[in-house]
Amino acid sequence: MSKPVAEAASAADRRARQPEAAQAPEYVLEARDVSKHFTVRGALGRTSVVRAVEDATVRLRPGQILALVGESGSGKTTLARMLARFHEPTRGEIVLRGEPLSGSRRARRTYHSEVQLIFQDPFGSLNPLHRVRYNLDRALRLHHPQLSAAEREERMTQLLERVSLTPAAEFAAKFPHELSGGQRQRVVIARALAVEPRVLLGDEPISMLDVSIRLEMLNLLQRLRTEDGLALLYITHDIASARYLCDEIAVMYAGQMVESGPKEDVIASPQHPYTKLLIESSPDPERGVGDREVFFAGADELGEPPSLIDPPAGCRFHPRCPFAMQECLEQAPPRTELGGGHWATCWLHAKGRAGELADTTHAAATAARRDALQGA
Numbered sequence: 001m002s003k004p005v006a007e008a009a010s011a012a013d014r015r016a017r018q019p020e021a022a023q024a025p026e027y028v029l030e031a032r033d034v035s036k037h038f039t040v041r042g043a044l045g046r047t048s049v050v051r052a053v054e055d056a057t058v059r060l061r062p063g064q065i066l067a068l069v070g071e072s073g074s075g076k077t078t079l080a081r082m083l084a085r086f087h088e089p090t091r092g093e094i095v096l097r098g099e100p101l102s103g104s105r106r107a108r109r110t111y112h113s114e115v116q117l118i119f120q121d122p123f124g125s126l127n128p129l130h131r132v133r134y135n136l137d138r139a140l141r142l143h144h145p146q147l148s149a150a151e152r153e154e155r156m157t158q159l160l161e162r163v164s165l166t167p168a169a170e171f172a173a174k175f176p177h178e179l180s181g182g183q184r185q186r187v188v189i190a191r192a193l194a195v196e197p198r199v200l201l202g203d204e205p206i207s208m209l210d211v212s213i214r215l216e217m218l219n220l221l222q223r224l225r226t227e228d229g230l231a232l233l234y235i236t237h238d239i240a241s242a243r244y245l246c247d248e249i250a251v252m253y254a255g256q257m258v259e260s261g262p263k264e265d266v267i268a269s270p271q272h273p274y275t276k277l278l279i280e281s282s283p284d285p286e287r288g289v290g291d292r293e294v295f296f297a298g299a300d301e302l303g304e305p306p307s308l309i310d311p312p313a314g315c316r317f318h319p320r321c322p323f324a325m326q327e328c329l330e331q332a333p334p335r336t337e338l339g340g341g342h343w344a345t346c347w348l349h350a351k352g353r354a355g356e357l358a359d360t361t362h363a364a365a366t367a368a369r370r371d372a373l374q375g376a
């Protein structure tokens, strides 16, 4: 379905009034070398610093879908929350359309009209005491105060139709608990679109949905980027859905970005052992599901993700990495540019040993390392 004329015109009018539209910067949203540290108080009153994100950079072009992948606790959600301005970075800066952010109330309002966050739990995102109509109307009143009640009603119908909730009047009259999980997430997306954003930040937007409707939701997100030129940061621990939806993949481990590049390059030829582990643990009908079992067996043997209060020295992945060498324990690995926008931070590249990544599976490398340790 194409974007309704009234809605498209409204967005175009608003953006045409912005003086920088004529020379639009390449990136609509950037996080430049951002870090986020939280101070936590322990049982005996001692304070500790959780280094949730360290020097992460993310760049989104209009119409681009970037997947941010990593396991739980990798810092993906904290990074998304900084991009949504729910957390201020401890270091680094967030840049919208080439402009660093200001802290003024007006600047914040403008920012939230351009960048919208979609949460994992659609039920928790909607006011359960109010019907869908109220939930959508509130966003329209807040961000488009110039609209009359009739115009808001018309816009609401258009929004519900855009996310395929038809007949719109019927869905507008329902309470959130009367909808399925997929329908609720569609309402959440419609509410985000009510603001006419340029960027959607989807924090595991399909992970709480039934498997049967996940594909529908991914197709809806794909359609929104094609029709509206929306940029999407798709945050997930599921590399299979990232593979389906996105253009580029960025991989986070223990608060740091470890690899990024075009989807085909990263999936076909991962250049960091952690990315390789994620891909090999992802269900793949061609490869069978046995690798998933191997992954969990390997994870048990090699340990859990590290503490972000006292992360390992050197490469943070070294306690779990079957390729680890002495440098990995002592110094953070340098970033290696691999061409075509693909890069990775791993000593294997600096030491001329990157070929080992292609020559073996993570599981085989783990088994070989275990045998070597037992034989030593």
Ligand code: SF4
Binding pocket: 272, 273, 274, 315, 316, 317, 318, 319, 321, 322, 323, 324, 325, 328, 333, 345, 346, 347, 348
């Ligand atoms: Fe493994 Fe070393 Fe590369 Fe880290 S730097 S991923 S420990 S080989």
